[in-house]
Amino acid sequence: MAVTDNDKGAKGITSFIVEKDFPGFRVGSLERKMGLRGSHSAELFFEDCEVPAENVLGDVGQGYVNALKILANGRAGLAARNLGSCQYLLDLSTKYATEREQFNVPIIDHQAVSHMIAEMAMEIEALRSFTYRVAWMVDQKEKIIKEAAMLKLYGSEVYNRIADKAVQIHGGMGYMKDYPVERFYRDARITRIYEGTSEIQKNIITGQLKRKYQN
Numbered sequence: 336m337a338v339t340d341n342d343k344g345a346k347g348i349t350s351f352i353v354e355k356d357f358p359g360f361r362v363g364s365l366e367r368k369m370g371l372r373g374s375h376s377a378e379l380f381f382e383d384c385e386v387p388a389e390n391v392l393g394d395v396g397q398g399y400v401n402a403l404k405i406l407a408n409g410r411a412g413l414a415a416r417n418l419g420s421c422q423y424l425l426d427l428s429t430k431y432a433t434e435r436e437q438f439n440v441p442i443i444d445h446q447a448v449s450h451m452i453a454e455m456a457m458e459i460e461a462l463r464s465f466t467y468r469v470a471w472m473v474d475q476k477e478k479i480i481k482e483a484a485m486l487k488l489y490g491s492e493v494y495n496r497i498a499d500k501a502v503q504i505h506g507g508m509g510y511m512k513d514y515p516v517e518r519f520y521r522d523a524r525i526t527r528i529y530e531g532t533s534e535i536q537k538n539i540i541t542g543q544l545k546r547k548y549q550n
Contacts, residue, residue, distance in 0.1 A: 347396030351386045359384030370521035406530065407483040411469045413530050414490035418466050421459045421494055424501040424519055428452060432504055442504075451500045458493045465489060481543035488536035491526035498523040 353360055363378035393401045429452055432443035442448045469486045472479050498520045502509035509516045527533045 348398040348402075349395050350392035350398035350401060352390045352392050353381070353384065353386055354390070357384055357386065368525075370518070370523075370525055403480065407479050408473060410483040410487035410530050410536075411466070411473055411479065413526065414462070414466050414486045415470070417490040417494040417526055418459070418462050420519055420523070421455070421462065421497040424497050424516065425452070425455045425459055427516060428455065428501045428504045431508075448504055451504055455497050455500055458497065462490055462493045481540055484531070484536040484539040484543075487530060488533050488540070491523075491533065494523045494526055 355362075359380075359382045361380045361382075363380060366376045366378075368376060392398070429443070432448050432452060433441050435442050437445070443452065465486055469479055469482050472482060498516070501516045502520050505514055505516050508514050509520075511517065531539070
């Protein structure tokens with residue numbers, strides 16, 4: 336994106352498509368991340384990079400508006416991915432707790448473990464309903480800035496709690512790379528940061544509510 340002057344003389348942000356063979360553009364080295372290792376991240380450099388006018392994405396001066404719309408839908412999509420991860424962790428945890436025995440009984444029969452599984456299932460159902468509702472709003476072309484921020488915030492918090500409980504239920508094995516829950520635990524943490532931090536989501540929610548009552 337770049338700051339430009341639109342036809343009416345007002346400054347705005349314009350989006351461009353930068354092709355990888357443009358002079359001045361290069362990709363830096365890949366970052367070494369705690370999680371999401373299957374998704375590569377790298378720093379991008381734009382040194383005296385010139386982009387032709389035909390590569391403008393959307394309308395001139397509307398890049399920020401378009402970015403907000405894309406982010407809202409992206410946050411809804413992230414919540415759906417969080418939901419799927421949570422469900423998988425619940426399935427893994429329930430299966431493990433049913434098969435793993437301590438004191439001659441499956442650990443799922445111990446109240447401490449059974450309560451964690453019940454709490455996981457309850458939060459997942461709440462997240463599922465919220466995710467489906469916002470997805471329906473997207474299909475109806477409704478404005479979802481506030482709802483997407485709420486869903487992204489709630490979904491990432493739920494995912495982190497579910498991942499933590501999953502590791503706890505698996506005990507020492509949950510800390511080992513031989514079991515998949517440790518990877519989910521690492522992957523969950525970034526969901527409170529990317530697509531807008533949890534703190535930013537709270538700002539958006541409050542801002543939308545404030546705007547409602549100001550009008």
